[in-house]
Amino acid sequence: MELILEHVSKQFKDRQNIKKAVNDVNLQLSPGVWGLLGANGSGKTTLMRMICGIMKPTSGHIRYDGVSIEDLGDTYRDVIGYLPQEFGFYPEFTVRQYLEYIAALKGLPDKVARQKIDELLTRLSLEDVYKKKISKLSGGMKRRVGIGQALLNDPEFLVLDEPTSGLDPGERVRFRNLLSEFAQNRIVLISTHIVSDIEYIATQNAIMKNGAILQTGSTQELVVQMEGKVFEAVINPQDVSRWEQKVQVVNVRNEADGSVSLRYLGNPDDIPRAKLQEPRLEDLYLELFPRK
Template structure:
């Protein structure tokens, strides 16, 4: 199973939202990292065929998705960034509605709904109205909707936004459990969401994929660029030319965790983590 993006481009007027993205996606969890406005959502929307690319093509197992049409959508599960569901529907009722939209037979829909409600721990909320669910439950229901048709391609656009740490951890485990035999793309700018579970990381900046590989490979590239040192407080200003990942200010001295392409004298080299990787690529003051 393969999903190939070939020179995928989307232009809105003069703004190039996605710029000639070419890559191949295979089963496993691919994390799409990027700052806000980097083009992640636009790229994902093209992959799920709700916006048409200005140019370029997407091939699913060698076939152009434009030709596959509904057949392609049968294999897609999408959880949008701003997830909306009918607030007056009950949980189970809404899942049946979505199952109908996804073209599932009623008997199969029942099996899937029971299974997924158990999986996302919403069995007790089955007959509750959606508007009564908490933020975490709402997102979990979103995942259930996404997985109803047992999709081969799962696209999750910032699914953990607004969740508390515990819900975030639960969500992370849930996503990890479904990513074995599916192509899962998880878009986020929260690095902790994908640490330890991502099989590949794709970093997107200004509409382009600037990096796409296994986490250990990307982290290896970061080796020799992450430093730690402690300096007198009045000397911190000399290190502000570097990307400061973390600083801990003491009474007389400050601990600095820095990113730098050049060697920093007197500093200790640290083992890079994904947070360092992210900040290294988005060090130019972009919002995140």
């Protein structure tokens, strides 16, 4: 099982400009959890839409096990599950009705759909709310319904665009565990801004900027390039804004004694008495996508 993207590009034309949302992407997705990292507007959603067959690439090919996904048609869509970033629902549907509706569109026979829906309602802790209208649910529960619909057809390839937005930390942990369990012998592609989600579960990552893939690799392989660049220094609270203008700050933490710990990217001399830190994926993210 393998999904290969070869020189995939997508451009959009409006009246005056041509914008290249995805620019010559080459990627080989094998079973496991893949994290797709990138800032807003880097082309992640467009790439995911092309992978799901919702949009056609302007150029290039996407092949599943060697065959173009266009040639595979509805057979390919049988094996994918997709949760879009802007996850919508018809407001009059209850949770169960919604899952039944999506199950019908996925071509699941009645009996199979019913079994699968019952199983997912339990796994996603939605048994108490299945008769409620989706519009009445909290943000986290709505997101769980969205994840549920993506898993209805037991997909071999799961594409999740910002799946954990709106989930509290407990739900994010539960979601990570669900994905890790699901991802054995399957391809899971997650795009997110919450770097810690990727860090814990992704076996491979791809970093995207301005429509192109900057780097790919495991978290360890990517993070190693930040060694020697991440430091932490203890400063006075009133100096925080001054240092924020001089160095790339990753994190500001208030200490119990009233001082502030500043984690930053740069050199040890930038702030006096700075100590070298173990780099994390978030540090690499901020190095590649600095805050303006």
